[in-house]
Amino acid sequence: MADNTPVITIVGAESLLGRELTEVLGSKELPAHVKLISTEEESASGVLTEREGEPVFMMSLNAVELAGSRIILLAGTPESSVKAREAVGGSDDAPVLIDLTRALEDYPDARLRAPLVETGGASSPATIHVVARLQVIAHPAAIALAMFLKQLAKSTAIRRVIAEVFEPVSERGKKGLDELQQQTVSLLSFQKLKQDLFDTQVSFNMLPRYGSEAKHPLENVESAIERHLATLLASGTTAPLPSLRVIHAPVFHAYTASLWVEFENRPSADELAQALATAQIEVRTKDQEPPSNIGAAGISGITIDSITPDRNDARACWFWLVADNLRIAADNAVEVVREVVG
Numbered sequence: 001m002a003d004n005t006p007v008i009t010i011v012g013a014e015s016l017l018g019r020e021l022t023e024v025l026g027s028k029e030l031p032a033h034v035k036l037i038s039t040e041e042e043s044a045s046g047v048l049t050e051r052e053g054e055p056v057f058m059m060s061l062n063a064v065e066l067a068g069s070r071i072i073l074l075a076g077t078p079e080s081s082v083k084a085r086e087a088v089g090g091s092d093d094a095p096v097l098i099d100l101t102r103a104l105e106d107y108p109d110a111r112l113r114a115p116l117v118e119t120g121g122a123s124s125p126a127t128i129h130v131v132a133r134l135q136v137i138a139h140p141a142a143i144a145l146a147m148f149l150k151q152l153a154k155s156t157a158i159r160r161v162i163a164e165v166f167e168p169v170s171e172r173g174k175k176g177l178d179e180l181q182q183q184t185v186s187l188l189s190f191q192k193l194k195q196d197l198f199d200t201q202v203s204f205n206m207l208p209r210y211g212s213e214a215k216h217p218l219e220n221v222e223s224a225i226e227r228h229l230a231t232l233l234a235s236g237t238t239a240p241l242p243s244l245r246v247i248h249a250p251v252f253h254a255y256t257a258s259l260w261v262e263f264e265n266r267p268s269a270d271e272l273a274q275a276l277a278t279a280q281i282e283v284r285t286k287d288q289e290p291p292s293n294i295g296a297a298g299i300s301g302i303t304i305d306s307i308t309p310d311r312n313d314a315r316a317c318w319f320w321l322v323a324d325n326l327r328i329a330a331d332n333a334v335e336v337v338r339e340v341v342g
Contacts, residue, residue: 006341009035009069009095011084012076013058016173017100020330021075028334032341035069037061039076063087069095071340073333078103090133096340097134098333102224105136112231114138115335116280116328117146137333139221141165141246141255142228144302144323147280148259149239150232155275157264159315161242164258165225166249168293171325172197172216177252198248207248222246254293254324262316269307272317276304283307291322299324300331 008025012018013036025034038058059065061080066072066087072095074081081103088094090109097104104110111132138146145163152158169176175197182194183203193201199211209218226244233239242259249256267275277283280301284291291303302323310316 006032006070007035007068008032008071008073008337008341009037009066010073010075011037011061011066011080012039012074012101014038014040015075015077016170016177016326017075017329020326021073021100021333024327024330024334025337028338030337030341032070032337035059035065037065039080061087066095071096071098071337073337074099074101074104076101085134092133094133096132096336098336099134099136100329100333102136102139104134107134110134110136112136112138112228113336114143114146114228114232114332115339116332117143117150117232118236135336137329137336138228138232139225140171140323140325140328141167141225141257142232143328143332144255144321145225145229145242145257146232147302148276148304148319148321149242150237151276151278151281152261152272153237153239155271156267158239158261159264160262161240162260163242163244165244165246166251166256166258167218167221167246168249168251168253168255168325169198169202170253171221180250180252202248203250205248205250208245210248218246218248249293251293253326254296254322256293257321259319259321260310260316261319262313264315266315267317269309269317272307273304291320293322296322296324298327300327302328 010018010021013022036058039061061083066084072084074084074097078101081099081101085097085104105112113135149161169180179194179197180203183201186193187203195211197215199213222244225246230241233241273283282301282303284303284305291305296303302321304319304321306318306320308318310318
């Protein structure tokens with residue numbers, strides 16, 4: 001008897017995003033086979049890695065290895081996402097592509113997705129877009145901000161929002177982690193800094209922009225977050241689009257954000273805390289440990305803390321937001337997978 005179990009293929013399974021996806025998919029116990037494909041350029045045949053303590057051989061990216069997939073999760077390089085799209089084509093019987101690299105968002109058939117903030121919630125019939133063969137997961141910072149603003153707007157009218165978002169180097173993948181680590185070691189040993197990716201010193205440094213030759217300028221990141229957030233806030237909420245600034249933080253994992261929100265009325269900090277608390281939003285109190293980028297690693301949803309009235313504006317409050325960028329992207333991608341496989 002033929003095995004009709006759908007195949008879910010992860011392209012770029014060796015990447016930080018790929019590993020996070022593999023972990024989240026494994027925890028959901030979906031009725032599907034998971035296939036791992038590497039995008040490592042130095043190996044034409046594949047890569048040996050481990051999964052749950054067992055050795056696993058990941059095949060290389062090509063049309064043959066993608067054949068038979070029901071869903072393909074793109075978590076490698078932007079170039080590998082384009083290559084995978086070209087390999088499977090865009091016909092009605094092609095696999096559903098779920099792009100976490102955002103390399104394919106400008107394709108005419110792409111649909112921007114963030115199921116955990118879409119109207120109706122995760123896997124609601126109102127949010128299912130299985131007809132779209134190309135689904136692009138929104139920027140994780142945009143998803144985190146949308147989760148916060150949509151929930152807050154349910155309880156009280158918002159007048160203005162200012163958001164300072166601090167970006168971790170894990171948004172640049174393993175190369176980002178390696179460059180920050182190597183710069184730190186070099187600085188402590190008085191050696192020349194490696195600046196291949198950021199083109200400036202990112203270790204021990206807060207920055208409004210990278211060097212002129214940086215591979216991913218912060219200005220582009222800022223534009224992407226703003227663009228995606230505008231889409232996520234366009235329906236089902238009255239929350240305004242924030243004034244946004246993205247700043248480099250010399251940390252490995254998780255987005256943090258300092259948010260200033262001005263309301264139409266004067267809600268108390270306790271009222272705001274009660275309004276924000278949901279299954280996806282944890283609100284910390286003063287007697288709990290403050291949330292940090294280190295503590296957020298591997299945690300789903302977002303954490304809010306330090307809800308503090310603005311001393312100079314009676315209608316405004318400050319908020320501190322923390323979210324694991326990799327886990328938010330993986331959780332939303334897996335929700336799309338659940339929509340497709342049922």
